[in-house]
Amino acid sequence: MNIPFIQRPTVFDMPRFFIPNISLKDQNIIISAADEAHHIVRVLRLKTGDDVELINGLGTLARGVITRILDHEVFIRINDCLTMKPREKGRIILACALPKKAKFEVILEKCTELGVDEIIPMMTERTEVRPHSGGGKEERFEKVIVNASKQSKRLFFPILHPVMTFDDVLTRFASPERVVFIPWLEGNRISLKDAVSRNPSSKDFLVLIGPEGDFTSQEVERSIERGALAVTLGDNTLKVDTAATAVVAGLRLFCDA
């Protein structure tokens, strides 16, 4: 991104808000989403005349000024609006077992900051957490992603998939063009670096992260049948959230992903 005004350090930044439906044509926007309006009026106590930034999570960044504040609505006049093209680099899809101890929210937050493209909460044979529907978990997950994207100045939000089983992830996301990694604590494994260098031309990655009790050997075998590479992340045993964050960070920083 070469927009100078995005590149300033955090301390000087304007407040940024997520509005899922910014149109380039609109000169005036009304923020009526309860939590964003509340944040503007009650938390940040912004006033008429204050500058704000708006994002839609799909690459658009608008700058505007507050023209009017009602009880649950904030009126903004857009002065400037840019829509970025999606990155043409690599793509990282993270399928991570729902951890027992670590919070999945932490994984969502850190990997969103680091630029993961898609996240799949995953059920494996040794996953001890059962996802219960209706608990508002998905909304909470989405909120974590929105907040992490805002804070990290990410213009394209990652896609959050619904909870899937390990085999569904393989069926739907493992493909010959994609490099699939399955970190494992036992058996024959290569380093993540070697796994990447075996496929120097592909920048499209699927990372499978197991639960506290690791993947079963049957799961690893089934993934290998679908082209996955069993990898080691070093001598130390990493927690689920550390492993997920470390692989996404490494791929972003060192593999042009």
Added chain:
Amino acid sequence: MNIPFIQRPTVFDMPRFFIPNISLKDQNIIISAADEAHHIVRVLRLKTGDDVELINGLGTLARGVITRILDHEVFIRINDCLTMKPREKGRIILACALPKKAKFEVILEKCTELGVDEIIPMMTERTEVRPHSGGGKEERFEKVIVNASKQSKRLFFPILHPVMTFDDVLTRFASPERVVFIPWLEGNRISLKDAVSRNPSSKDFLVLIGPEGDFTSQEVERSIERGALAVTLGDNTLKVDTAATAVVAGLRLFCDA
């Protein structure tokens, strides 16, 4: 490490305890440190005859059996004792500004898991946290490192330095043989990957991580005068703990550090 018994997955592992003074010659060890003895007797409720592992943080791993339990002492007969040589690979020193929001404990925990060798809590111009002595913070930091080392099966614990100023870190740790990175949100920077590839032979790294408000340009200039490379960690603005963890992870996984 090629000791088969270390390589089993976590689920089957023996309880592991930190005893700072294991000698290879001792056949019998008495654990009298209050917290470790409490953990054995009250938390894990281990009994006479149970197997345990002992580590000293300096590369020794012993296996033994509990022979006697008194009020505040646990007697262990050592059956097996191995002392590993330190890794001859690279070295990662992390000097990280004391963050305002993120917890330094999280940084210690994650970077210990990932294999950082030395950690320096750092004061910079824009560091808003003042380290107060006597608050027991150093003991808490040490405890986080011990716990993360135990959990991640790390045999060599990282060194925790006392809090230092940015300039003290440069004076004491920047050297021509060491590759020094200073991630920054502004100015002329290269990618971390390019910075590493400029120094392909050196695996000895010093990573400087700034606070929420970033380093000042004067700090960056002073570090460059001492040989540091100003780097970018990508388009997204990372939190302090995410930045520290990401760089350590990337160096470990992709740079043979």
